Amino acid sequence: MVKYINRIVGKDAIRLNKMMTSFIEHESIVTTRKHAKRVVERFDQIVNTAKRQGVTPDAYRVYQKTLNDLPNSVKKIQEILLPRYQSRNGGYARMLRLEPRLGDNAPQAVVEMVDGNKEYKFWMAARVVARLRQQGLPVDSKTKAQVQQVTQGSPERADKFEEAVKEMTERFYPVPEKIQGSGPLPKKAGSGGKGYKHCPPPKML
Incomplete structure (x- = not known):
């Protein structure tokens, strides 16, 4: 993998394109914090490009490098996202930290659109x-x-x-x-009114 300033290529670019397409479709995703930061930065770039250039050829080239499902993604950007963020100058998405992922203990985060349907x-x-x-x-x-x-x-x-x-x-x-922790433990048969099952005393040998 070769990395340049403000440029992601190789497998990371393919992964980012898939995440961006899913993010625009569902308006929130859960991923590692490293990838979450990239999604936030790239989404700001997409919205700002759409504000400045709309669906011009230059803007379409930006979409083509970033998104997989172009027709549906561009349609949602133009019809839903642009009116939503017309009065906002930046910060169209936020990242919220989550607990580490089970297994490899990788730090996770959820990325969501500001003022979206799934905050x-x-x-x-x-x-x-x-x-x-x-x-x-x-x-x-x-x-x-x-x-x-x-x-x-x-x-x-x-x-x-x-x-x-x-x-x-x-x-x-x-x-x-039925809310956990909202009341005493339920009584069980043979518990003598206590919140645990009655156990007979051990036999003495």
């Missing part, structure tokens, strides 16, 4: 709030800060967040009693 941080914050509400617990200061960050002080984003909390409640916590 990882947005939905995870909604899930935490849904669990706390079902448990009857107050929302801690750290979670409040995350909610403020994902809603950005916008009433529309706040309404969308409440809808996400309801969806997370219905999907993961429909019955408060």
Whole structure:
């Protein structure tokens, strides 16, 4: 593999093209942090190119070097992504760190589009709030800060967040009693009222 400044060639280029095509289609991917940084940088380049040049031959050459599924990807860029990021000057994607991958312990990250339909941080914050509400617990200061960050002080984003909390409640916590850690352990037959199975004393030899 040969690397140049701001240029990726060889197998890394093929892998990056596949990731970029999948990222534009699904608006979020999970990969290693090294590749996640490349996806964020390349996505900013694609959106800025689309803003400046649209679907001109020069812009199409950039798309051709970066994307595999050109017709569908270019169509989504022009019809969905450009109107979404028209008022934004940069930072169209964000990278969130995850726990290391099992097996090789490689550092992982999730890459998601800003203001996209699948904001990882947005939905995870909604899930935490849904669990706390079902448990009857107050929302801690750290979670409040995350909610403020994902809603950005916008009433529309706040309404969308409440809808996400309801969806997370219905999907993961429909019955408060079944939330792990929300109550005492269930009683079992022969436990004498305790939360564990009764075991007879060992026989003395």
